[in-house]
Amino acid sequence: MCAREPDVVESSVMEIAELFRRPVVVVASEICHGDEELFPEELAHVRAAVAKRRAEFATARMLARRALASLGATPISLVPGADRAPVWPSGYTGSISHCADYCAVVVARSRDVRALGLDIEDVREFEPSMHDLVLTSGERAWLRRQPQELQPILPILFFSAKEAYYKCQYPITRGFLEFSDVELTIDWPAGAFEARVLKRDWPADVARLAGRFVIDGGRICCGVELAAAPTQA
Ligand SMILES: CC(C)(COP(=O)(O)OP(=O)(O)OC[C@H]1O[C@@H](n2cnc3c(N)ncnc32)[C@H](O)[C@@H]1OP(=O)(O)O)[C@@H](O)C(=O)NCCC(=O)NCCS
Numbered sequence: 339m340c341a342r343e344p345d346v347v348e349s350s351v352m353e354i355a356e357l358f359r360r361p362v363v364v365v366a367s368e369i370c371h372g373d374e375e376l377f378p379e380e381l382a383h384v385r386a387a388v389a390k391r392r393a394e395f396a397t398a399r400m401l402a403r404r405a406l407a408s409l410g411a412t413p414i415s416l417v418p419g420a421d422r423a424p425v426w427p428s429g430y431t432g433s434i435s436h437c438a439d440y441c442a443v444v445v446a447r448s449r450d451v452r453a454l455g456l457d458i459e460d461v462r463e464f465e466p467s468m469h470d471l472v473l474t475s476g477e478r479a480w481l482r483r484q485p486q487e488l489q490p491i492l493p494i495l496f497f498s499a500k501e502a503y504y505k506c507q508y509p510i511t512r513g514f515l516e517f518s519d520v521e522l523t524i525d526w527p528a529g530a531f532e533a534r535v536l537k538r539d540w541p542a543d544v545a546r547l548a549g550r551f552v553i554d555g556g557r558i559c560c561g562v563e564l565a566a567a568p569t570q571a
Contacts, residue, residue, distance in 0.1 A: 357561030366442035455506030502560035503533035
């Protein structure tokens with residue numbers, strides 16, 4: 339059982355909401371919800387999973403239903419697709435992230451936002467072996483020129499920002515990207531980044547997207563959004 343209700347206005351939630359410029363709803367909570375939150379199909383989806391996975395899955399579903407309800411959606415089952423990507427009710431989009439003991443969900447109306455990407459990581463030591471996996475050679479060169487005090491945090495920021503970008507582009511492309519396929523430009527003072535796909539022929543509308551980050555309470559949160567296309571008059 340959770341000690342507290344999910345947060346809709348707490349400072350960490352407000353900071354996550356500020357990662358986005360378009361109208362979104364963010365709901366977050368510690369990971370403490372169980373099978374009782376799940377629709378039968380959702381329960382069937384995670385029946386064989388370990389307890390931690392069931393708890394994060396159930397917490398995410400509970401938060402997503404709350405966030406969607408605040409936008410007027412009726413509560414429905416949110417079973418992921420075979421590719422593990424969330425399947426949102428028609429007229430809505432969103433993104434889910436969980437870290438060790440915390441989960442956050444952002445949702446929006448499709449008329450406002452075409453796609454969202456949210457990623458949250460606990461600030462931790464980043465294995466040096468991960469640098470080669472996550473960073474391009476250009477990013478490694480940039481990292482070497484940054485102040486010493488930022489060296490521990492920047493690799494996790496690259497990781498999280500690329501995950502947020504990946505989640506945002508996926509509903510449009512349904513395509514897989516390696517970390518090395520995406521290059522970031524980070525503006526640390528502005529809390530902003532730009533993700534650019536290095537692969538040729540990636541769909542132009544998502545080949546370069548802007549994102550924002552915030553570091554708060556031992557967590558890095560990154561958000562990327564793709565605006566809805568303007569409607570024809
Ligand atoms: C999707 C992925 C980015 C999730 O990131 P993560 O840090 O492992 O986990 P998070 O807790 O932040 O996010 C998990 C949520 O992502 C969502 N997700 C899973 N696959 C997704 C996809 N293809 N597109 C968008 N969202 C996806 C799900 O909602 C999931 O939560 P749920 O299982 O409770 O529904 C990761 O698992 C993955 O598939 N990576 C492969 C691609 C990649 O990372 N390339 C390098 C970056 S460009």
